[in-house]
Amino acid sequence: MKILVADDDATLRSGLRELLEEDGHQVVAASDGAEALRLIDRETFDVALLDLRMPKASGLEVLHRLRASQPGAAAVMITGEGTIDAAVEAMKAGAVDFVEKPYEVETLRRTLRAVEEERSARRTLSGSFPGPAAGPILSEAAARGALLAVLGPAATPPSGAARVLRIDAESRPPTVFAPRQLYALNVAIEEHLKEAERPVVYAADLAMLETTHGRADVLAWIRHVGGKCAAKGGTLVLGRVDPALAAEVAADLTADVPSGPLQGMLESLANPIRRAVVGYVFASGPVAYSAILKKSFVDSSSKLSFHLSKLQTDGLLTKVDAGRYAVTDAGQRAWRVVQAFSERRSPAVVVSEP
Structure with a gap:
């Protein structure tokens, strides 16, 4: 993947670049928010790793520009101490995840694998086979x-x-x-x-x-x-x-190919965390928040709360007795579509490009 790394910490920026290039990614680095904005205007990216606090333009400002000009790109926020709430707000604004400083290498790799999985799932669940x-x-x-x-x-x-x-x-x-x-x-x-x-x-x-x-x-x-x-x-x-x-x-x-509200639900389920949560709740029946947290689908309660809220907003989950989470009727239909797509290894017909 082509990845933009935007962080004013030269040591962290250099380390990220070296790690990502070792893993086979193409990396473009920015030392502040303004440089990141210029790069977004000139180049296209699959993923952007954005420090929340940068001089000249914040990570949120860069995120908004990225979402407007490259909606297919995924943004992962890099957060320091005391910025978790801001990172959750960034996820509400369109970031797919956040990684806390000092980041663990495997956590970052797992996050990027999830991004690649979501990109693949979006293509599959949209019925698009290029x-x-x-x-x-x-x-x-x-x-x-x-x-x-x-x-x-x-x-x-x-x-x-x-x-x-x-x-x-x-x-x-x-x-x-x-x-x-x-x-x-x-x-x-x-x-x-x-x-x-x-x-x-x-x-x-x-x-x-x-x-x-x-x-x-x-x-x-x-x-x-x-x-x-x-x-x-x-x-x-x-x-x-x-x-x-x-x-x-x-x-x-x-x-x-599904359209309308169902397609919106499928787009939400392209996210592997939300897909895992819905699959668990679908299989287990109404489930308490604490039980979902114990499954370790995410590495923080803040992230889980965000994804549960997103699933409710998208009509996939609802709260029932004693505040437990259950899959809605529409969510059950969407989940069955996801299962059907996942069982289809390849499309019946592919039209190759000329």
């Missing part, structure tokens, strides 16, 4: 001998394909099929799906199929093959296809 994910899917399948390519005449097979099936004007069984031979092509595809574990099918240049069968039938074929792949834990990857077809496939993929 094109670049196709590369690792293809290479991993090729390494297992589970990659099948289904290609029109202008497409190039991906590296490591175990088998290549072609769609061309004249059929040449058993590997080249005319567009009208869709049934025979499907039989050949399903032979591969039966033999492979977590099979991946790469399809590109489907113009001949569309000319012969029409857009609606090609979309139905994509859903059919994608469903067959998904049934065995695999994926259909669409490579170079007509942009209009790709757009319709993408729209089809997002048709069932």
Whole structure:
């Protein structure tokens, strides 16, 4: 990840930079708030580690600028003695967590792992599977001998394909099929799906199929093959296809993505701490605050209070008898959606970037 470290303590700043670079992150450092603001205006970041008290601009000021200009970036506040309340206020303003000085290395690493997990969960729970994910899917399948390519005449097979099936004007069984031979092509595809574990099918240049069968039938074929792949834990990857077809496939993929209040709840549950709390309360029934605190989902009662308040505001938790916490009816629906997403290892269909 690309991380902004903003702290006026040169020793702490240098130590953070060295630690983070050792862990494989790209680090940009700022010695005061004003420099941090300038960097935010010039560069984009995945994460910002912000000291709450800095000269020229406070950590809160930098946080507000970051949230306004780079809403996808995560902010973690660095707090000193006597600034815990301010750190909690920063979390209310959009920071994902805070780390107390002097920080422990493993605490910081755990916090950054949680940030990476939340970023991944947000993509998953939004139903968004971007094109670049196709590369690792293809290479991993090729390494297992589970990659099948289904290609029109202008497409190039991906590296490591175990088998290549072609769609061309004249059929040449058993590997080249005319567009009208869709049934025979499907039989050949399903032979591969039966033999492979977590099979991946790469399809590109489907113009001949569309000319012969029409857009609606090609979309139905994509859903059919994608469903067959998904049934065995695999994926259909669409490579170079007509942009209009790709757009319709993408729209089809997002048709069932939750929206409105439910989507807001899912975004809240992208946070691993809140997800752990809701999972515990869902499994245990109404739970007292002290019982949740004992589970050590967070390293301070202040953080737990913030997350519980956030879960109530977002409609996931409510207080019942004796002040115990329970999952709301809407929260139960959201939690079941989270469980369904977590059980889906990969999307049924991926549209790769051109």
